[in-house]
Amino acid sequence: MSDVGASNLTERCRLAGLRITGPRKAILKVLEDSSDHPDVEELHRRVKRVHPGINIATVYRTLNVLSEHDLIERHSFDDGRTRYETIPEEHHDHFIDIDTGEVVEFVSEEIEAMQEEIARRHGFEIVSHRLDIFVRRRDP
Amino acid sequence: MSDVGASNLTERCRLAGLRITGPRKAILKVLEDSSDHPDVEELHRRVKRVHPGINIATVYRTLNVLSEHDLIERHSFDDGRTRYETIPEEHHDHFIDIDTGEVVEFVSEEIEAMQEEIARRHGFEIVSHRLDIFVRRRDP
């Protein structure tokens, strides 16, 4: 019962009609085990540890399929490459430390609520959003 | 006094120590005249109308120089290409209509304030941020 989450993403893939192949199992496992926001190259590196033969094109293709099915989330901060994370239980936003590149997640009900409010005023319905705050550590 | 803004960006370039060349004049003019958020290819297209011979590499280089000097702002929504806009008088965030691709700007003091608050709680100092809200028009 410790890795309930493990079957979760795989199960959702199955429900989405995706075939659970060897390479995919490996990719899904790595995604589930990653609590950070790795880019494709890093994911490929991690996946190779459990499924050595895998080609990076497969990683790209799988990530695309997964994100098209809303099973993972794609981010583009500002470093040129795309980064991924599993869809979090509850939505969150990001602090990006511009000195270290570290990513910290946070949630704010108030901000979310205010977004809804503003969107409504503009006649929009929110589909999704992203809030990335670029920060640096306060001088101690 | 109608196009005060026109000499503005050019002037700021001069102050930043940049040489105002023919190609640059053209690029600056296009940037000033653009109220949308064009990508490099689109900017190149527009610049060619006023300075036909210009190479896209020049556009790239100039945009990089400008944004390094904080004279324009670079955005990466989710379509893979980078888009630019002149630095707005006051900061704003974006609604992106996922059906049409249209970008609408908005400001919210409250959200800004709330971000400061949250960052402080996390021991961060905000350098900048971006809030992109992906929306669709409310059914009438």
Place this chain on the structure above:
DNA sequence: CTCTAGTTGCGAATGATTTGCAACTGGCAT
């Protein structure tokens, strides 16, 4: 007017991501 560091055009190089294609393989239907 001269000189030179900053700029430009061009084409080739890069880096990230996609695609064509032939060989495989899950997993539903026998």
Place this chain on the structure above:
DNA sequence: ATGCCAGTTGCAAATCATTCGCAACTAGAG
């Protein structure tokens, strides 16, 4: 179990956005 076949994979080549090397220019300081 067994066979079938659309979905998937590996590989290499292709594509896309962006950068770079370099020789030829040119603002604009002196």
